[in-house]
Each structure stands twice: as C-alpha cells, then as structure tokens.
Amino acid sequence: MDADWEGKLSVPALRADTLMKNYGSLRVADAVSFTLPEGARYALIGPNGAGKTTLINLLTGIVRPDHGRVYLGGAEITGLDPDRRVKRGLARTFQINALFPGLTALESVTLAVAERVGLAPNWRRKLSACGEAIDEAHTLLRRLNLADDCVRPTRELSYGRQRLLEIALALATRPKVLLLDEPAAGVPAAESAELFEVIAALPGEIAVLFIEHDMHLVFRFASRIIVMAGGRILAEGPPAEIASDPEVRAVYLGGTEIRA
C-alpha cells in the first residue's frame, strides 16, 4: 500500500501495520499503525488502560497480535520470538523494575553484552577470560553514572539507579530501536529529569519511543507525540499540534490545559 513511498524515503526503523489484539471482548489494540523513523524521539502518551504497554508487548513479541504486522528496518518480524527480535536490534525496558536482584549491575550488563556477542552459550570458557565483554559493560555503566555501585547486588541499589540499570541492560543489546516503558516511573522529579537527559544523550541513530505521563518531560524530550486511548491511536503529531488538539484534551486530559 505504500509502495511508492519506499523508493523515496529511507526505510523506517520500526513500523506497525494495523495491529489488532482482543482479550475476550476487550479490544486492547485497535488497528494500531505508526512508523518510527531512524533516530526518532517519540513519546507515547495516553490515560491508564489506553493500551500503551500492550502496544510495546505487541511490538516486542511478548504478546502476539490477532492481526497486523510489525516491521523492523523493513523486515517483517511479526512471527519472531522476543529474543530473536532483540538480536535484530529491538530492545525495551519495563515499567516495573525487571532486574536480576542477586546479580551485580556489572554482572547483569556483562550478561547482556555476552548475549549480544554470542558468548552466552559458551560453557567451556571462563567468564574472567571474557575481558572485552566485561570492559564494555563497565564502560556502559560508567556512561550511565552507575560505575560506583556496579559491584553491589542489584537489590541494594536505590530505585533511581535501578531504573538506570534497566536502560543500561537495554543499551547493552546495541539496539536500533529502543522502547522505554515509563522509564522514570516512581522516580523523584529531580532524578527523572536527569534520567531523561541520559535518554536524550543516546546515540542519534537509535530510534526511541518512550511512554511517559509527565507532560513537561514529554514536551521537552519528544519531537513527536503519539496519543492512545481505548486501544486506538487518537492523534499523532509534533508537540505543539498535540497540545492544541481539542480531541486529545477531551479524552486524555479531561479538558485541562496542556502546558508545553
């Protein structure tokens, strides 16, 4: 249907094509289509229960759509298992800390690096002989200001640092597309701005889609906003356009003003 586009534009980093998902009679994704270009900084907003996390689950393969397709860099990935999608460059973080409580941050990220470079199935080599993977993990942790705490078990880290570790784990997979499910959820305001600075400083070629409720952060860091409600995409556009969209205000914000 968009054959005439493909010649002119570069292939989008991620594309969802009419994704549908029902849980019984509840429609959680209703013909969701959107594209995420290379290097995008998009926000996904919408009231609770709008289907934002479900959409991420559909894109990453944790939930299979009833209908529709997902393309990563032009290749269809709809039938791939979640781990295969990660290997192809589609990474995500979780809304609720989904870390490895008994592993240190360094071990966790080393694990993610080892998985990416194909070391993880190796049971004959000593971990201590995998210096490059360890160094890479440490460099990444340092970039996210986690180096000081990286040899303590994850369960001992503060909540804000655990949120950063979430991002570090996703980055260790060297994603082309990064889906962030409320990266700053539960983090105090001051720290969440810091967290978003880290996200903003990510390499330009990574396409980022983040779910966020704090409109200040959304308007500051997103170049484009996708609004969901009731499993549908209600509106999509640049922040200024979304802020003045009466339908968005009515459904999402209950008529209150959006301050950009």
Added chain:
Amino acid sequence: MATPITTDPRRAIAEPLRWRWYEAAFWLVLLLPYLLFPTYLALASQIAIAALFALSLDLILGYAGVISLGHAAFFGIGAYFAAILVQRWGWREPFSGLLLSGAVAAAAGYVAALLIVKVSRLALLMVTLGMGVLLGEAANQLGWLTGGNDGLHEIAVLPLFGRFTFDLYGRTAFLYAFAVLLLLFLAARRIVQSPFGLSLRGLRENAARMPALGTPNRRRLRTIYTIAAFYAGVAGALLTQTIGSVALEALGFQRSAEVLIMLVLGGTGRLYGGIVGSILFLVARDQLADMNPQYWFFWIGLLLILVVLFIPGGIVGGVAKLWTRIGRGS
C-alpha cells in the same frame, strides 16, 4: 559498611571465581575416610555418589532455578544402563561404561527437557514428579530388561585401568567414586563460572526478563538439563558399578525427594551444598537409623524445616555468611 569501590571491572568479576585455600582443604578432608575410617569406606562411596547426584540437581535447581521432583529418573537410567551394558552386552570396561550410561541419561534428559522447559511452578513440579513415577513403574513392568522387582545382580565390571579390582573393603570403589566426583565437580565449576553459567543465574533471578536481553530461554535450559542428566546418569552408573547391583530404588520417588533434601540442607547454588548435604544426611542416617528408622525421618524433617526457615542459604550458605561477617569484623 561501605563496599570498597573496585575500579577494575575485570577483577570484580574474577575475584569471586578464584580458588580459595579452604576449597582445597575441603577436598583433602573428603579423602580422610580412606586413611581414618577404612571400615566406613562403603558409606563414603555412597556419600560421594549421592554428592554427585546432588551436584547434578544443583546445576538445574541452584543455578537455573528449575525445580524437579523426579530427578532420580536420570540417576536410574544411568544405573540401569550400566547394569544392562554388562549383563546383556558384556561391556565390562568401567570408564567407558560410565560415560555411555551418562550419555544415555543425557539423551533422556534432552528429551525430557523439551517438555520441562515449557512449564513452570506447579505444572513443573507435577511434570517432573510424573516422569519419575512413570519411569519407576516402567522399570517395574519391563522385567525382561530390568529384572523388575528383583533388580539386576552380580554386575561385575573389569578392574579399573585393568589393574585395580573392586575389593571387598571398598577401597577401589571409594577412590573411583571420589575421583569421578572431583573431576565432574571441576567441570561443573567451570560451567557455572562461564558466560553460560552467568546466563543460568540470570534465568534463576528473573527468567521473564531474559528474552529482552536476547536469551533463547528454552534452548539454554535444555542445555543445562542435558548436562545435569549426564551427571545424574554417571552417579547412577557409579552406584551400579560399585555395589554390583541395581534395584528399583535407584529411580524411586524416595531418591528424588532425598536428593532434594540433601541439596537444600547443604545449600543451593554453590556446588558445595550438595556435597555437605549428602555427608550430613547419610552420616546421620547411618548413625541414627540403627535406633529407629522412623525416628530418623522425624529428625531430618525437623532439620529441613529449621534450615529453610532460619538459614535459607543452607549450611554452606550460612557458613559463608558467618565467614564474611567475621572477616568484616576483624
């Protein structure tokens, strides 16, 4: 309280993997029965075999976090195959017999894992329990192959290296079982300290998160299950070769339950837990069972509850914790 900041990440990873002097000391102590208690060598062999079996369970339960109530299935397959090798095919060379029995158990483990990796929680308990019970009954029914209720007897393997016969005092048997345990322990130590081992710990800590790192969970679990089944099969074959017979107890539910108790008592996820647990369990049984077998189970049940409630890391975990506390204090 502040943990020192380790600036060298490679050292931070390598440090916990280092050999410690007390590990070497532990293994030397395990050799003591040979010198001090020559009359208890049969028991010491039993302990080495049980320890190897518990080590096998530790690989899946302690590292990958996959529980099993039917792990004796693989022990039993190894035990019976070692006997069948000798009786039906006249294959009496012990080392190759051990390896072949382990390989057959590993193959069975791989097939079982195809199903096991798809379930968790209660379903996992029931599937493993069902497999164990099913195999026990199959062995009972296939009397032409397994000897049914009577088992298989007078399984005599050739002397080790063609020289060391299995003597009446159990000296050869003990050294044989000890050497196999040590070798497979060293291999297990390498496995859990590899990148693969780290990914097993990741699966134990949070399996649901692993695919988001790109981990094919099921394939990873199938690999460790196959390895663990090999270990269990070798342990079973060791039993057959050292006592010269095999019976249905080799794959009964009781054996599955006991290995779990030994491992949990000793401590999971540390490799040494299974060894310590099997020493404690079997020595205590040997000492107490003479009084009254029922009485013995009362005490082991009580001990199990106390350990799980108050030292969740098991005995080895508790000692390690105490050790660090003393280390910090001084």
